[in-house]
Amino acid sequence: QVGNEINNGLLWPVGEISVNGIDPVSQLLHSAVQGAKSAGSPHIQVHLANGWDWSGLDSFFSGVFIPGALSASDIDIVGVSFYPFYDAGATLAALQSSLANLAGTLRKPIVVAETDWPVECPGVNLTEPSIPVSVAGQETWTGDIRDVLQGLPDGLGQGILYWEPGWVGSAALGSAC
Numbered sequence: 001q002v003g004n005e006i007n008n009g010l011l012w013p014v015g016e017i018s019v020n021g022i023d024p025v026s027q028l029l030h031s032a033v034q035g036a037k038s039a040g041s042p043h044i045q046v047h048l049a050n051g052w053d054w055s056g057l058d059s060f061f062s063g064v065f066i067p068g069a070l071s072a073s074d075i076d077i078v079g080v081s082f083y084p085f086y087d088a089g090a091t092l093a094a095l096q097s098s099l100a101n102l103a104g105t106l107r108k109p110i111v112v113a114e115t116d117w118p119v120e121c122p123g124v125n126l127t128e129p130s131i132p133v134s135v136a137g138q139e140t141w142t143g144d145i146r147d148v149l150q151g152l153p154d155g156l157g158q159g160i161l162y163w164e165p166g167w168v169g170s171a172a173l174g175s176a177c
Contacts, residue, residue, distance in 0.1 A: 002032035005049035005081055005114075007056055022060075026069035033074045043076040047113045050087070051080025052094035054101045061106060077158065078106060079113030082145065084127045091127045096148045103156040110156055112149065114163035117141035 009015040009025045017025055029046065036042050050056050057080070065072050080102075082095055099110055117131065117138045118124075131137045131144075142160055149157025 001045045001047055001079065001113075002029055002036065004047050006046070007048050007050065007060060022063040023066060023069070026064050026066040029064065030070040030074060033070070044074060045077040045079050045111070045113070046075050047079035047081070049081045050090070051082045051112060052087075052090045052098050054094075054098035057098060057102055058105070061102075072106065072108075075106075075108060077109045077111060078102060079111050079161075081114035081163075082112050083115060084117060084141070085121065085124050088125070088127060092144050092148060095145070096151065099148060099152055099157070103152045103154070107154075108156065109158040110149065110152060111158045112145050112160045115142070115145060115160060116163055 003010050006025070007017075009017040009020075009022075011028055013019055015025045015028045033044050036044060048057060048060060064070055080099070082090060084090055095112075103110060117140075118126075118133050119135055119138065121133050126133070128141070128144075131140045142162065145160050149159070151157070
């Protein structure tokens with residue numbers, strides 16, 4: 001994985017998109033890919049936050065492929081994060097629409113590289129209120145994401161990575177809930 005949730009770039013301040021544009025990010029990612037490939041034949045993943053936000057994904061990917069820097073052929077898989085408590089727009093329907101657009105545009109395998117569902121979440125609005133805040137809710141949430149991925153064209157939906165298992169039962173470890 002070259003870059004984790006890099007919607008606004010990486011290696012700030014040089015690779016901060018809101019400051020320097022996307023060209024430095026494209027160059028940095030290209031260098032990262034070349035470095036990874038010099039050690040073997042890895043599958044290269046780029047990971048963005050807010051997988052439900054097609055506008056954000058489209059903006060990033062429509063600008064990051066620049067001649068002489070990162071090319072679409074440098075990337076083997078796309079990872080996205082999808083959390084139900086950071087933004088009201090993070091619904092399963094929005095994820096389905098966004099990932100279908102992404103699959104149609106990039107034609108690359110896609111994973112939900114970070115997600116979780118709480119077993120306890122007082123005072124926080126979740127985007128899918130019909131899913132219980134419980135272990136059973138976690139199963140429903142991941143099953144619903146699996147269904148979204150399985151519905152992508154040409155088998156491009158590849159899997160889910162649950163983040164962060166250590167948070168389960170430990171409210172002090174960074175969860176928004």
